[in-house]
Structures are given as C-alpha cells and as structure tokens.
Amino acid sequence: MNTLLHVANLKKYFSTKSGRLHAVDDISFTLERGKTLGIVGESGCGKSTLGRVVLHLMPATSGTLVFENEDISAPTPQRLHELRKNMQMIFQDSFASLNPRQCVSEIIGEPLQIYKVCANKHEYRARIREIMDTVGLAERLSNAYPHELDGGRRQRIGIGRALALNPKFIVCDEPVSALDVSIQAQILNLMQDLQRDRDLTYLFITHDLSVVRHISNTILVMYLGVAAEKTTTEELFIHQYHPYTKALLSAIPRANLQYKQERILLRGELTSPIEPPPMCRFAPRCNYAKEKCFNSQPPLEDVSPGHAVACHFAREINGL
Ligand code: SF4
Numbered sequence: 001m002n003t004l005l006h007v008a009n010l011k012k013y014f015s016t017k018s019g020r021l022h023a024v025d026d027i028s029f030t031l032e033r034g035k036t037l038g039i040v041g042e043s044g045c046g047k048s049t050l051g052r053v054v055l056h057l058m059p060a061t062s063g064t065l066v067f068e069n070e071d072i073s074a075p076t077p078q079r080l081h082e083l084r085k086n087m088q089m090i091f092q093d094s095f096a097s098l099n100p101r102q103c104v105s106e107i108i109g110e111p112l113q114i115y116k117v118c119a120n121k122h123e124y125r126a127r128i129r130e131i132m133d134t135v136g137l138a139e140r141l142s143n144a145y146p147h148e149l150d151g152g153r154r155q156r157i158g159i160g161r162a163l164a165l166n167p168k169f170i171v172c173d174e175p176v177s178a179l180d181v182s183i184q185a186q187i188l189n190l191m192q193d194l195q196r197d198r199d200l201t202y203l204f205i206t207h208d209l210s211v212v213r214h215i216s217n218t219i220l221v222m223y224l225g226v227a228a229e230k231t232t233t234e235e236l237f238i239h240q241y242h243p244y245t246k247a248l249l250s251a252i253p254r255a256n257l258q259y260k261q262e263r264i265l266l267r268g269e270l271t272s273p274i275e276p277p278p279m280c281r282f283a284p285r286c287n288y289a290k291e292k293c294f295n296s297q298p299p300l301e302d303v304s305p306g307h308a309v310a311c312h313f314a315r316e317i318n319g320l
Helices: 047-054 077-083 104-114 121-134 151-163 181-198 209-215 243-250 291-295 314-318
Strands: 003-016 019-032 036-040 062-067 087-090 169-173 201-206 218-223 226-232 301-304 307-309
Touching: 003 047, 003 201, 019 047, 019 201, 019 218, 019 226, 036 047, 036 209, 047 169, 047 201, 087 151, 104 121, 104 151, 121 151, 151 181, 181 201, 181 209, 201 209, 218 243, 226 243, 301 314
Parallel strands: 036 201, 036 218, 087 169, 169 201
Antiparallel strands: 003 019, 003 062, 218 226, 226 307, 301 307
16 A cells, blocks of 8 residues: 555535534545545535645645645645645636636646746747647647637646646546536546556546546545545445435436436435534435434444445445
8 A cells, every 4th residue: 555645534614604614524535646536426515625625725624634644734835835746636617727818838837937847948848748748739739728729628738737747646626527428538538548657646526426437446425525435436336335325326327228227316405514413414315314313423434344334324224
C-alpha cells in the first residue's frame, strides 16, 4: 500500500440564518497513489464541497488532511502555494472555468507562468505544445478561444491546465457530466491513459454510477453530507448493502433487456441538512426505516471485509 492522501473526520459547515448547514459531515477515506476514489451521490449531497475542502479551495470546519505523510490540515499560505503544484482540479463546466479572454496556449501556460517553471520563452512554448499534444489538442488550436471550441476540446484544455505543473493528485468534479456520451468516453479514456502514464491519483466526483464504474477503484456513496457506503468498485456492483445505494444502482439503464431489475423509487422528504438531528438522514425516504433509524445516526461499519455501510439494519436487510 502506498497512501497518497488520508482524510479523517472532515467536516464543512456553512452558517445560514436558520443554523449551520452540514454540507460535509465526518467523512474519512484513504486514497492510494495511482488509484481513483469515486465519490457518488445526488446533487446537494456535499460531494463537490468535499472536493473543494480537500484542495483547500474552501476552509474545513474540522478534520485532518494528510498528503504524502504531511499533515496539511492548516498549511501556511506559502506551503499551500507549493502544495497546489501537486493538487489540482478539473471542473465540470469547462466553459465557466476557462477565462474567455485567454486563448488555449495562454490558459495552459498560466500555471507555468505563476510558478515560473520555465527558464525561457522557448521552453515555455515547448512545454505548452507538449501538454496540448498530451491531451489531444492540435497545435493549430493554440490561438483559439474557448467559445470557438466544442465541449470535448474545452474539457481537454481544462485537463491540460490541471496537468501543466505535473501534479500527483487531481480532484475531478463531474468532468464529463456536461458532455455528449461519445465525447464522455473519449475524455474518460484520456484520463485513464494519463493516470497510467503519470501515476496520477484521482478523486472523481460524479452523480453518474456508470461513469464511476468505468474509472474508479473504490467508491464512496454520499447522502446528505455523510458516507452511506464505501467499498471497491467491483464489490459495490455485486453487493449493495445500503438501501440508498440499492436505489441508485436500480436507476442505471441496462443494455441487457432480458435482465430486468425493478427500479426502486425514492419517496418522502429529504432531511434538512441544517442542524440535522442525530438520526439516519436517509430515514424519511427509506423503505426499511424503523424507530431506531429516527433516533440515532448509524455509524459507517464494515459488514464484510473492506465493505463499510452506515445502516443500523444492513445485516438484517441483506441476510448477512
Ligand atoms: Fe434505512 Fe434505517 Fe438503514 Fe437508515 S439506518 S438506511 S433508515 S434501515
């Protein structure tokens, strides 16, 4: 095992007029070098906030972050500036995340300039050409602006910008959600090739289980700021023990029409994430909820080796 990132009891609360909104509530995970952890959940579950807090794009309320055996929970501004070389982000909305006034070479070259990594202009231009080639952008597009390009090419620029400083770790926040399915596959394949060639480690955030299955080694399912289930990708697609994960997987369209799976429809109100009471946050929508579910919050516990579930009745529901 070669751990790159360890996150322990991470919390991010936002102050609102009605109280504190628990966007990320006690999330822990370990990410091995060269691997991908998929974070899955509905929009509003806190997965994007989690990615931003891990990168220090917003401060954590509490919790511990350890990157390459160094505690980076509260880095100095200077250390954070250094860390950014190794910790980058790819955004969902490539259009909004790219400066419309900068052309492709300027966008990809900006991190190189900020960190002064090139000795001269010749090296700077060569490095930009190399990055564009790596992400599959033709050299003739160097002077093109984001609005002149399609979504797939814009996302390639975003990936190129993230790669510019040779990072070790990238948070990928819904990087293919805004793309057509055929382009999605191209970008996912590119990201997998880059990971293999550069030993990159990804935190891959998505609401799409088909996408996360394609790219992740392990998956953490989030529900309203808390972890619902965590295990390897292979295991999760065979055994889902949390009722919420079961519902998520039942919604994936299947190519094999002979294999029918009934879709589990979620009814009931969402629990408010503002000062949530100590209960299972999924209880109002859960078909298996009992009194205990409304009175105590289930801890994330292993129900089989390497397979953790936050449900009081996971064993009973699944006959374990
Ligand atoms: Fe459902 Fe209760 Fe399990 Fe929560 S703890 S998922 S409400 S059975």
